[in-house]
Amino acid sequence: MNTSDPPLSAAVEILDRLISFDTVSTRSNLGLIDWVADYLDGYGIASQRSAAFDGKSNLFATVGPADKGGVILSGHTDVVPVAGQEWHSEPFRLTPAGDRLCGRGTADMKGFIALVLALVPRAVERSLAMPLHLAFTHDEETGCFGAPALIRTLPNGVFRPIMAIIGEPTSMQIANAQKGCAFYRTRIIGREGHSSAPDRGVSAIAAAAEMIGEIGRLHSEARDRGRAESGFDPPHTTLSVGTITGGTAVNIVARECAFEWDLRSLPGDDAAMLKGQVDRFVANNLLPRMQAVYSGAAVETETIVDVPSLVPVADSPVEILARHLTGANRATTVSFATEAGLYQRAGIPAIVCGPGSIDVAHKPDEYITRSELADGATFLNRLLDWAETGAA
Numbered sequence: 001m002n003t004s005d006p007p008l009s010a011a012v013e014i015l016d017r018l019i020s021f022d023t024v025s026t027r028s029n030l031g032l033i034d035w036v037a038d039y040l041d042g043y044g045i046a047s048q049r050s051a052a053f054d055g056k057s058n059l060f061a062t063v064g065p066a067d068k069g070g071v072i073l074s075g076h077t078d079v080v081p082v083a084g085q086e087w088h089s090e091p092f093r094l095t096p097a098g099d100r101l102c103g104r105g106t107a108d109m110k111g112f113i114a115l116v117l118a119l120v121p122r123a124v125e126r127s128l129a130m131p132l133h134l135a136f137t138h139d140e141e142t143g144c145f146g147a148p149a150l151i152r153t154l155p156n157g158v159f160r161p162i163m164a165i166i167g168e169p170t171s172m173q174i175a176n177a178q179k180g181c182a183f184y185r186t187r188i189i190g191r192e193g194h195s196s197a198p199d200r201g202v203s204a205i206a207a208a209a210e211m212i213g214e215i216g217r218l219h220s221e222a223r224d225r226g227r228a229e230s231g232f233d234p235p236h237t238t239l240s241v242g243t244i245t246g247g248t249a250v251n252i253v254a255r256e257c258a259f260e261w262d263l264r265s266l267p268g269d270d271a272a273m274l275k276g277q278v279d280r281f282v283a284n285n286l287l288p289r290m291q292a293v294y295s296g297a298a299v300e301t302e303t304i305v306d307v308p309s310l311v312p313v314a315d316s317p318v319e320i321l322a323r324h325l326t327g328a329n330r331a332t333t334v335s336f337a338t339e340a341g342l343y344q345r346a347g348i349p350a351i352v353c354g355p356g357s358i359d360v361a362h363k364p365d366e367y368i369t370r371s372e373l374a375d376g377a378t379f380l381n382r383l384l385d386w387a388e389t390g391a392a
Contacts, residue, residue: 008373008374008377010118010121011373011377012094012114012370012373014039014114014118015094015101015106015111015368018032018105018110018113018114019093019094019104019105019106019110020092020093020094021035022092023077023078023105024078025078025079025080025081025142028055029056029057029077030055032077033049033057033059033136036059036113036136037059039117040061040120040134043121043124045061045062045063045124047059047061047134048061050150050153051138051149052139052146052149053138053139053145053146056138056139056146057138058135058137058138058146058147058149059134060135060136060150062132062134063120063123063124063131063132063133064123064128064129064131064132065128065131066159067158067159068130068131069131069158069159069160069161070130070131070132070133070161070387071131071132071133071161071162071164071318071321071387072133072135072163072164072165072348073112073116073132073134073135073165073167073380074136074137074147074339074343075110075113075116075137075166075354076137076138076139076140076146076339077113077136077138078140078142079105080104080361080362082104082364085364086364087364087365089103089365090103091103091104091366099369099370099371100367100368100369101367101368101369102365102366105366106368107357107360107361107367107368108168108356108361108362109167109354109356111169111354111355111373111376112167112354112355112356112376113136113167115373116380117134119132119377119380119384122384123387126387126388128384128388129388130390131387132384132387133161135150135164137150137339140338140339142305143183143304143305143306144305144337144338144339147342147343148342151342151346160347160348162348163318163349163350164318164343164348164349164350164351165318165350165353166339166340166343166354167353167354167376168334168336168338168354168358169355169356169357169361170332170334170352170353170354171356172353172354172355172375172379173331173332173353174319174323174326174328174331174351174353175331175332175334175340175351175352175353176310176313176319176331176332176351177231177267177309177311177312177331177334178267178309178310178334178336178337178341178352179232179264179265179266179267179309179335180264180265180267180269180271180308180309180337180341181262181264181305181307181337182264182271182305182307183260183261183262183263183303183305184261184262184275184301184302185302185304186208186211186259186260186300186301186302187256187257187299187302188204188208188211188246188256188257188298188299189204189255189256189296189299190206190253190254190256190257190290190297191253191255191293191297192252192253192254192255193252193253194252194253195251195253199293201255201293202290202293202294202297203253203254204254206254207286207290207299208257208258210286211259211281211282211286211299212241212259212261214278214281215241215278216239218239218274218278219239219240222237222239222274223236225237227266230266230267231332232333236266237263237265237266237269238262239262239263239274241259241260241261241262242260242261243260244257244258244259244260246258265309266309267309267310267311268309268311269309279301282301307337307338307339308341308342308344308345309341310340310341310350310352311341312331313344313349316349316351318350318351319331319351321383322351322353325382326353326379331351334352334358338352340352353379354376355368355373355375355379356368356376357372
C-alpha cells in the first residue's frame with residue numbers, strides 16, 4: 001500500500017479559493033459550484049447538478065469506473081453567517097496565523113472539500129477498482145435541505161454507491177451515530193379581549209404556555225430515560241423552546257402567539273411519537289377548551305426541519321473501512337446534525353469523519369490547522385490506495 005501523503009500546498013490553494021466564495025446559506029452557492037465543475041472538467045470529470053431551491057445547486061461527480069457502486073465523499077458548500085461576530089481577519093479570505101488557516105468554513109467544511117478536490121489529479125492517474133463519488137451539497141446549515149435532492153438522483157442497482165463518508169469536522173474520529181434534529185413552528189390563534197375580563201377572550205399566550213409546559217414535561221420524561229452508555233452529551237433525547245412572540249399590549253388578551261421548538265432524538269428513540277404526543281395534547285385537551293369559548297381558535301404546528309438520526313449498525317462496511325484507514329478501534333458520536341442519517345435512510349451506510357474541530361465551527365476566527373489538514377490528507381490518500389486495489 002502506498003501511504004505517502006500528497007503535499008498540502010494544492011489543498012491550501014484550493015481552500016483559499018473556496019473560502020473566497022461567500023456561500024452563507026441565505027446566498028447562492030452557484031459561483032462555488034461553477035468553479036468546482038470547471039476544476040473537475042479540467043481533469044475530464046463530468047458533473048451533474050441537482051437542487052432543492054432556485055439559485056442553489058448540489059454537485060455530484062464520479063472518479064473511476066462508472067459501472068460500480070463506490071464511496072461517496074460528502075461535504076456541504078454553505079456556511080453560517082458572520083454578521084455580528086468579531087473577526088480579527090476577513091472571514092472570506094483565507095488568512096494564515098501560525099499553523100492556523102482562518103476563514104469562514106475552513107473547518108465546517110470547506111477544508112474537507114479542498115482535500116477531496118486536491119486528491120482528484122492523483123485519482124485520475126490511478127486505475128481505480130472502486131469509484132470515488134464527490135457529493136457537494138447546498139443548505140446543510142439551515143436544515144440539510146439540499147442533500148435529499150442529490151440523493152434522489154443517485155443511480156440504483158449495482159451502480160448505486162455502497163457507502164458514504166461525511167467529512168464534517170470530527171478531528172478525524174469516526175462517528176457512527178448522531179442525534180436526529182427536528183425544528184417546529186407553532187402558531188396559535190385565540191380571541192382578543194379586554195384584560196379586565198380575560199375569561200371572555202382566549203389568550204393565545206396562555207395556550208402557548210400550556211403547550212410549552214407539555215413540551216417541558218416530555219423533555220423531563222426523556223431525561224429520565226437517558227442512556228449513559230449512548231455516548232451522547234446529554235445522553236437523552238431533548239425537547240426545548242427557542243423563540244416566542246405574541247400579544248400587542250399588556251391590557252389586551254393576546255389573539256396570536258407563535259413559538260419555535262426543537263426536538264433532538266437519540267438514535268432508536270421515536271421522534272415522531274414524541275411529536276405525536278404534543279399533537280394529541282393539543283387535539284384532545286387544549287384545543288377543545290379553547291374552542292368552547294371561541295370556535296375560531298386554532299393551533300397549527302409546521303415542521304421546519306426534519307433531519308434523521310444516524311443509527312449505529314453492527315458490522316457496517318463503511319465503519320469497518322474507516323477503522324482500517326484510521327487505525328481506530330472504536331467509534332464515537334456527534335450531537336450536531338449532519339447529512340449522514342439521510343444517506344442511511346436511503347440505504348447507503350454512512351459515517352461522519354473529517355478534519356478540523358467542531359469546537360471552532362460557527363465562531364469568529366474559525367480555523368483549521370495545517371496539521372489537521374495533513375491528517376485528513378493521510379486518510380484520503382489511504383482511501384485512494386484502497387479504491388485502487390479494493391483491499392487493505
